[in-house]
Amino acid sequence: MTAPVSHIHQLGEESSVWFQLTPLLKAPDNPLTILMKMAERYGGVIPVNLANQRIVLLTDPEHFKRVLVTKADDYLKYFDGLKPIFGKSMITHDGALWQKIRMPQQPAFHPDVFAEYIPYFLAAIRTKMEIWAKLAQTGETFEMVEQTWTLAADMICKALFDREMPFNPHFVFKCVKTYTDVMNHKSIRLRKVAGEEFEITEEDAAKAMDVWAGVPPEVIAADPREARERTLLKMIEAAVADPTIPEFDQQQAVDELKQYLWAGTETTALTLAWALYLTSRQ
Template identity: 25%
Template sequence: MTDTAALPPPSPGYPPRVALARKPLGILGSAMTARRNVLELIPELAVRQPMVSGTLGIRWHMVMDPEALKRVLKDRVEDYPKSTVTRMILEPAIGDSLFVAEGAQWRWQRLAAAPAFAARHVEALAPVMTAAAETSAARIAGAPQPFDAFEEMVAATFEVISDVTFSGDEGFDRDAVHHAIDRYIASTARVSVLDVLGAPPWVPRPGRLVSGGALRRTKAIADRAIADRARRGPRLPPDLLDLLRAGVDPETGRSMNPAELRDNLLTFIVAGHETTALTLAWALYLVAFDPAVQDRAAAEVAGMDRITAADLPRLPYVQQIVQETLRLYPPAAFLSRTARRADTLGGREVRPGDTVMLPIYALHRHRLLWDDPDRFDPDRFAPGVDRDRFAFLPFGGGPRICIGANFALQEAAIILGTLLARFRFETVPGRVPYPRMILTLRPQGGVWLRATPR
């Protein structure tokens, strides 16, 4: 792949961006770069051209063209399954659950889980989000300043996902699950040189052999909570566990067994708290970075002591900030697929076995798709602004679009609105977060801010 060049400090209106690659590096250098930050493998050319292809152990194609992305994610989705590397990283933790399953195995799970994420159920879970937002505000008010907004948002969103998943069951050890997930990501989610070389899955990756104990303990905790719920019966109102237990594939009549419930619940816990926490942490940094945006959002939420789902239609600008944050710093910033059949994308030949990379980070900053794309501007998402559906993919696209997208957007808007109503945030000189992706796009060094009560 390619090497990187250092970037100057962010200038006004231009928050930190990844130093994209500028010259070839070779197999070993690419593997080392990928372990440090997957996004630094993206060539600078990728934000100026619709596709970039190459060979490095494996044949690969980076796709930034909306029409080609539509073909991969929607029109021929069965021909582009999740890549082998993605499955090797995630299957030990979440099995053949909704996120990694393919074909018929994916379809029946999606149909069975869909009712749990219907709009009425997502809205019914909003009080948990409001309560977590208020608890977070109380912690920030009592915290030494400056504070790490990323750590705080991780705590807030984990409260939400654990409460809406297991309703605070005593048998569900939140801290143990949280720490096990963190250890798993830190030890297994880095790309191996064997991945770059295209080695088959049965060749051991040493870094992925060290987290078995934490995974087994996490699954055991979830299994106990599921068994306990089966004995006690559903909660009122039902939580995500109850909704998934009741879910049935209307085509086959199949429902999830305890192991399938566990794997899907762990999927939602892993995906449902860190991704939203990242969105909120980056959003807080961006509003602190741009005081004019913060003032406009604060005016929108002024006087709102307790923000609920019913208030969201009156908070369009807060929701625009969330969307623009997802554009600049998409948590799932780099996706990959393995071509199953021969195809043509953007005029380029794709052979069976080729790796097709979907660098969402580059797509969202592409010079042909966005005006001044590195600038923070929530008005890009103002009502009536038109854009290609496949130019903005923070939750993916097509039939496999993230099932929890509306849940995440609702949670982010409630928590962000609550915090902006209660505090003014300022950046800390010399503490600029750098976007670094291993499994998700994290702020290296944390997001250090000062919060002043309004």
């Protein structure tokens, strides 16, 4: 499989939203502080002009509700940068098709089901804490976001898919980071402008996407940990077998796993990493 060229070309391109976000990171050691100060100064709606685009940052829960619930039809999703990564998963759809793909998976996120996930979350956390304890003894340094991403991936595989991670999470993380690290996009852009040669090439990017594309099939093919019947993966497999949902084919199943293994892990990983960082500064 070859990664879509259009997405590869977004690495370091001036038109990329990733590159255009970099002006917000004037203090790259703590961009969260900048965003928090902006929210305190300007309120819950912060318009930011970036080159030829205008980005609006929302911090008020009522505004979240307006965009995501009460007036959701008035707002369009940003698909250009998502489809090469997530395929045709529901994160790339709106309206009736989104609802049709979402419905078979909805029971996995019912509040009553979350209690079933806790033992698997805790198992993943204990494993990671053992690793951190050993690193603390040796004094070895490590990248916290990589550690929290691999933790999040382990939690998702155990809780939602009834699987041990059948892939090397540290290797996959480095592939994911190629596209999600805003400062990485800035660095590539500056090197392109300067005409410099640098380590990450379009061929490397294509290889990274090839690695990423192979992760969901590995998860699906892996042996179950406990053969649990009520898991998200079971619900997705049932949707594939359901003739009343022709849109939900095997590729749809693969793409749905992509969004959980990328979008789900990244948000969790960043939240955990920042929480640990801010705690360490107290």
